[in-house]
Amino acid sequence: MNSLMLNTDGVQIPQLGYGVWQIPADEAEQAVATAFKTGYRHVDTAAAYGNEEGVGRAVRASGLPREKVFVTTKLWNADHSRAEAAFDECLARLGLDHVDLFLIHWPVPRQDRYVQAWKAMEKIYRDGRARAIGTSNFTVANLTRLMEETDITPAINQIELHPYLQQRELRAFHEANGILTEAWGPLGQGKGLLEDPALTVLSEKYGKTPAQIVLRWHLQLGNVVIPKSVTPARIAENVDVFHFILDSEDMAAIGAMNKGRRLGADPETFNVT
Numbered sequence: 477m478n479s480l481m482l483n484t485d486g487v488q489i490p491q492l493g494y495g496v497w498q499i500p501a502d503e504a505e506q507a508v509a510t511a512f513k514t515g516y517r518h519v520d521t522a523a524a525y526g527n528e529e530g531v532g533r534a535v536r537a538s539g540l541p542r543e544k545v546f547v548t549t550k551l552w553n554a555d556h557s558r559a560e561a562a563f564d565e566c567l568a569r570l571g572l573d574h575v576d577l578f579l580i581h582w583p584v585p586r587q588d589r590y591v592q593a594w595k596a597m598e599k600i601y602r603d604g605r606a607r608a609i610g611t612s613n614f615t616v617a618n619l620t621r622l623m624e625e626t627d628i629t630p631a632i633n634q635i636e637l638h639p640y641l642q643q644r645e646l647r648a649f650h651e652a653n654g655i656l657t658e659a660w661g662p663l664g665q666g667k668g669l670l671e672d673p674a675l676t677v678l679s680e681k682y683g684k685t686p687a688q689i690v691l692r693w694h695l696q697l698g699n700v701v702i703p704k705s706v707t708p709a710r711i712a713e714n715v716d717v718f719h720f721i722l723d724s725e726d727m728a729a730i731g732a733m734n735k736g737r738r739l740g741a742d743p744e745t746f747n748v749t
């Protein structure tokens with residue numbers, strides 16, 4: 477499993493992880509256990525997913541040394557003013573004494589409390605209870621403000637990113653500022669992307685599934701990627717993407733699929749608490 481270096485001293489993140497959004501609480505332990513057995517070493521959850529307990533049980537029952545597993549969770553929108561207390565609640569649900577990465581889930585600009593939340597996250601990081609801290613769904617403007625008003629640059633910004641929404645401006649901003657790009661909805665969330673004829677052509681050429689072609693594209697762009705599936709065969713398929721290379725023409729062909737089309741919520745207006 478390939479890993480990428482975070483801007484936090486010495487911390488590395490496995491480039492491909494297992495996303496658990498919408499996996500019911502009572503199925504999460506089994507699903508994450510399957511992912512670990514299949515070779516995943518990185519799991520992405522959130523307070524809002526309601527399944528941190530199951531994720532934590534799977535981590536603890538895996539038999540893997542804690543330092544061999546990378547665990548991410550996220551601060552929910554309602555908790556921007558109480559980030560430290562909310563983080564303690566995450567740790568309690570996970571049954572862990574630290575996480576590897578703690579993210580602000582959404583900026584919620586209307587609330588205007590993400591700078592306050594970030595200052596609390598900086599304290600959590602300095603206390604060693606999160607090995608790295610980052611953001612999710614932050615725009616260039618949100619990141620610029622954080623960098624102006626606080627001390628620590630986010631290690632990662634986790635954003636919606638797939639061939640229909642390639643986020644070139646945000647990726648360039650991340651790269652210029654030492655922030656890793658992490659792609660959520662990397663397979664287009666089962667909403668038609670994988671049936672696109674351009675991917676069918678590449679699937680036939682490489683003898684790989686459309687999902688594998690898209691995941692390989694993410695890896696070659698340098699994205700961290702966290703595909704979700706509860707189907708064991710797909711869990712295995714999605715991690716089996718390290719033994720082929722898309723040539724530059726085919727990377728460009730996927731580059732040409734961009735429609736600037738969001739499948740999920742818009743961070744500028746997402747205010748759910």
Ligand code: NAD
Pocket residue numbers: 494495496497498520521581612613634635659660661662663664665666670685687688702703704705710713714740
């Ligand atoms: P995804 O793009 O990973 O799509 C998942 C869906 O794709 C599955 O439900 C299934 O229908 C299909 N699929 C998966 N593997 C497949 C395969 N091999 N072949 C065919 N179809 C396949 O979407 P996602 O779950 O939204 O995103 C992945 C993870 O990103 C989430 O689980 C979560 O951890 C994270 N996420 C974060 C945010 C955020 O706001 N930070 C938002 C959404 C998701």
